Amino acid sequence: EIVMTQSPATLSVSPGDRVTLSCRASQSITNNLAWYQQKPGQPPRLLVHGASARATGVPATFVGSGSGTDFTLTISSLQSADFAVYYCQQYHDWPLTFGGGTNVEIK
């Protein structure tokens, strides 16, 4: 199975900061990558699919990039609503797999 590795596990940041989250696949997944945001007590919310296409309603402050094995999600100016856990997921091959998540917390 394809292993997805996210780094860092936790990121302590201040509102207004620029944040870059990383996700690495154990083999090439071309651009078959999604990013999700999850807040406590809620299901995940799709932010990005196809590595760089924002889902409907997702603000332009969220930018996904990368292809092959290395991907990033950049939040250009962190808002209070953006403090959450972020997961990447590959859908290049079965079984689909998630990364372990990055917790973006308030510094």
Added chain:
Amino acid sequence: DVQLVESGGGLVKPGRSLRLSCTASGFTFDNYDIYWIRQAPGKGLEWVGLVRSKTYGGTTHYAAPLRGRFTISRDNSRNIAYLEMNSLKTEDTGIYYCSRGDMGASYFWGLGTLVTVSS
């Protein structure tokens, strides 16, 4: 509006079975793959498996550790997908979500149903 509602969770003893349902509305159910994803308390997301759309013959794929114990199926006439879980273990405890597969990603999610495996 697209809606997915999970049901069937609860407290169950180790070794027993449980069947979860995912009732869908607001879209043409048999045109879409349905995924099951779970989340242990305080942990990350784990993909459980899926049942493919009518186009793909309703075939199924599972996470390797769960293959053989978990079975996913669908009833397109009732717009329901099922997750049958057998020989449950304490480590199967968590929230179970269903989602609609959209070219691989999960655009729409249910709120989840909690499964607690404990004696």
